[in-house]
Amino acid sequence: MWLVVWVFTVVMLGGTVPAPLYPFYVQSLDLSELQVTVVFAAYAVGTLTALLLGGGLSDRVGRRPVLALAVSVAVLSTVVFLLAPTLPGLLLARVLSGLSVGLTTGTATAAIAELHPDRRTATTLATVANMGGLGLGPVVSGLVAQHLPDPTVGPYLVFLVLLLPVLALGLVPETRPRTGSLRSAVRPQRLAVPRATRARFAAAAVGGFAAFSVLGLFTALTSSFLGQELGDPGPQLVGLSISVMFAAAVACQLLVQRWDLDRAALVGAVLLPTGTALVVAALGVGSLPLFLLAAVVGGSGVGFSFQSAVARVGGLASAEERAAVTSSFFVVAYLGITVPVVGVGEIATRTSLTVAAAALAVLVLVLSALAALLTRRHPTPA
Numbered sequence: 001m002w003l004v005v006w007v008f009t010v011v012m013l014g015g016t017v018p019a020p021l022y023p024f025y026v027q028s029l030d031l032s033e034l035q036v037t038v039v040f041a042a043y044a045v046g047t048l049t050a051l052l053l054g055g056g057l058s059d060r061v062g063r064r065p066v067l068a069l070a071v072s073v074a075v076l077s078t079v080v081f082l083l084a085p086t087l088p089g090l091l092l093a094r095v096l097s098g099l100s101v102g103l104t105t106g107t108a109t110a111a112i113a114e115l116h117p118d119r120r121t122a123t124t125l126a127t128v129a130n131m132g133g134l135g136l137g138p139v140v141s142g143l144v145a146q147h148l149p150d151p152t153v154g155p156y157l158v159f160l161v162l163l164l165p166v167l168a169l170g171l172v173p174e175t176r177p178r179t180g181s182l183r184s185a186v187r188p189q190r191l192a193v194p195r196a197t198r199a200r201f202a203a204a205a206v207g208g209f210a211a212f213s214v215l216g217l218f219t220a221l222t223s224s225f226l227g228q229e230l231g232d233p234g235p236q237l238v239g240l241s242i243s244v245m246f247a248a249a250v251a252c253q254l255l256v257q258r259w260d261l262d263r264a265a266l267v268g269a270v271l272l273p274t275g276t277a278l279v280v281a282a283l284g285v286g287s288l289p290l291f292l293l294a295a296v297v298g299g300s301g302v303g304f305s306f307q308s309a310v311a312r313v314g315g316l317a318s319a320e321e322r323a324a325v326t327s328s329f330f331v332v333a334y335l336g337i338t339v340p341v342v343g344v345g346e347i348a349t350r351t352s353l354t355v356a357a358a359a360l361a362v363l364v365l366v367l368s369a370l371a372a373l374l375t376r377r378h379p380t381p382a
Contacts, residue, residue, distance in 0.1 A: 001115035003165060003172050005129050007067055008108035010162045012133025013140065014074050015043065015101045017155050018081070018094070019242050020142040020235035022223045024152050029087055033224060033353070037345025039087070040220035041338040042094035043101075048334050050102025051327055052188060057103070062174050063111040070103035071166045078156045085152060105130065114175035127253050127307070135246025138219075142239020151235060191331065192324040197316040201325065203374035204309040204316075205332040207265055210272050210367035211305040212336035214298045217276065217360055218245045220341050221353070225283060225291065228353055244292055245299035252303025261308045262379050268305030269372040275301050276361035283354040305371070306333070312380055 018025075022036050031039075057066050077096035080089055109126040116122040144158050145151035193201045222242050226233040256264045275298025282291035313329045340360055348356035 016137030046098025074100035138239035146236035207371035209336035216341035248299030249303035264308035271301030
């Protein structure tokens with residue numbers, strides 16, 4: 001089981017390795033803010049593809065084969081990053097990275113639940129591996145890029161080394177025997193929400209969209225925000241700043257498991273717009289401590305909002321409909337990490353980062369208010 005946790009963590013780590021490296025790509029490729037955000041958002045294209053085409057893949061061909069496939073795609077993504085450091089290469093590498101993460105998330109979560117005897121502990125392990133891996137990526141990448149030569153090479157080589165234990169994946173017990181071939185098992189995932197639960201689904205989905213918008217804001221543009229105020233903050237500081245948000249998100253996700261879900265959603269709906277407002281204030285006064293506070297508050301909002309949304313969506317449908325409902329939720333959530341973030345990049349290119357952050361702050365405020373209103377009007381049944 002621990003090997004599955006390791007693979008889960010490292011693949012998620014790979015999804016955020018490029019985050020502190022964007023300033024190097026901006027310098028070498030003369031990328032605009034819009035292009036940076038498009039490169040970042042390409043990740044969601046791969047993740048959505050994995051969710052829509054391979055959502056139930058491991059149920060049909062087994063957990064180990066899909067984990068092995070996910071790691072292979074992660075390796076291919078890394079090779080593209082190393083050999084094709086161009087704008088098309090970055091876009092392709094990010095799509096492949098998202099594909100590997102999308103294949104891993106559901107498969108590893110299911111495998112851990114099946115391998116561990118205690119369901120709550122299994123959920124905790126999966127939560128920490130998921131968001132914790134995403135948080136470790138910028139830290140590892142930033143440290144390596146700061147202190148070793150070739151900042152756009154070393155982090156990817158370290159990632160490949162961290163993947164080496166996957167060679168022992170064959171020792172992990174298979175918990176889901178194969179019931180079909182890989183080709184026949186790849187099929188589009190149906191998207192559906194039962195009519196009777198659509199209001200509660202909307203409450204969770206709007207909260208998830210807002211949470212992922214804030215997640216995308218910090219992950220895609222922290223390097224630009226810090227660069228504007230500090231000149232050249234260095235990849236180590238950029239990586240640590242991004243990881244602060246993920247650490248806060250992990251802590252709050254773990255708290256949600258012991259909270260009332262609607263209460264957690266309402267707390268998240270307060271923290272998300274507060275965090276984005278603090279980002280705008282930090283940019284206005286040029287304060288790094290205020291920006292880090294914004295990361296903590298915003299990350300906490302992400303943790304409360306997203307974890308409560310996932311839990312509420314999981315209880316909206318029967319076992320037969322759960323995959324379709326959950327996939328519908330994640331499609332909405334990942335649109336939150338693409339459309340608003342690309343919009344922020346476009347506004348930042350045409351005006352300034354402060355104006356762009358303010359525009360997203362207004363959007364997050366409106367979405368959070370709507371999520372809170374829907375949650376109060378359509379509470380989760382006791």
